[in-house]
Amino acid sequence: MKKFILLAALTALFATTSTYAQRGSGYTTALGLGIDFGDGATLVGPSIKHFLAPHDALQGDVLFGGNGTWIGASYNYHQSFREAPELKWYIGLGPQVGIGDNNSLWYLRPAAGLDYKVKSAPISLVFDWRPMIGLSDFAGNSAARFGLGFRYTFQ
Numbered sequence: 044m045k046k047f048i049l050l051a052a053l054t055a056l057f058a059t060t061s062t063y064a065q066r067g068s069g070y071t072t073a074l075g076l077g078i079d080f081g082d083g084a085t086l087v088g089p090s091i092k093h094f095l096a097p098h099d100a101l102q103g104d105v106l107f108g109g110n111g112t113w114i115g116a117s118y119n120y121h122q123s124f125r126e127a128p129e130l131k132w133y134i135g136l137g138p139q140v141g142i143g144d145n146n147s148l149w150y151l152r153p154a155a156g157l158d159y160k161v162k163s164a165p166i167s168l169v170f171d172w173r174p175m176i177g178l179s180d181f182a183g184n185s186a187a188r189f190g191l192g193f194r195y196t197f198q
Contacts (some may be wrong), residue, residue, distance in 0.1 A: 111143025
């Protein structure tokens, strides 16, 4: 029941905010493949980004690898480059939990990156630096973590 309520709330959030989303970015929502790599295991899975306002976006990832499942969400602030409006820089922050082998590890994940919307195709390419700051016992820190995203964009 809790999963249904969460899904319904997220659906309502996306539906009510789509009219305020960032038109200047060339897309409102993007869905695709996320890859998290660097020190430790490479993680791969579905990723979504949704703009709530011209500079504000939410991102969610469900990644698999390293004998576990990693679920993360973040808020990202975006800003365009004047010379290249399709290219945006962003900074963000959010929680991530790694679940596996009868335990869970909690992290805080800051991010700084670039988001490029291909002008002639419904594709967004993302690269970011996303260190891991351990919040729970046995959750270590790692500065050498990076992300790649390949997403299909929707208006």
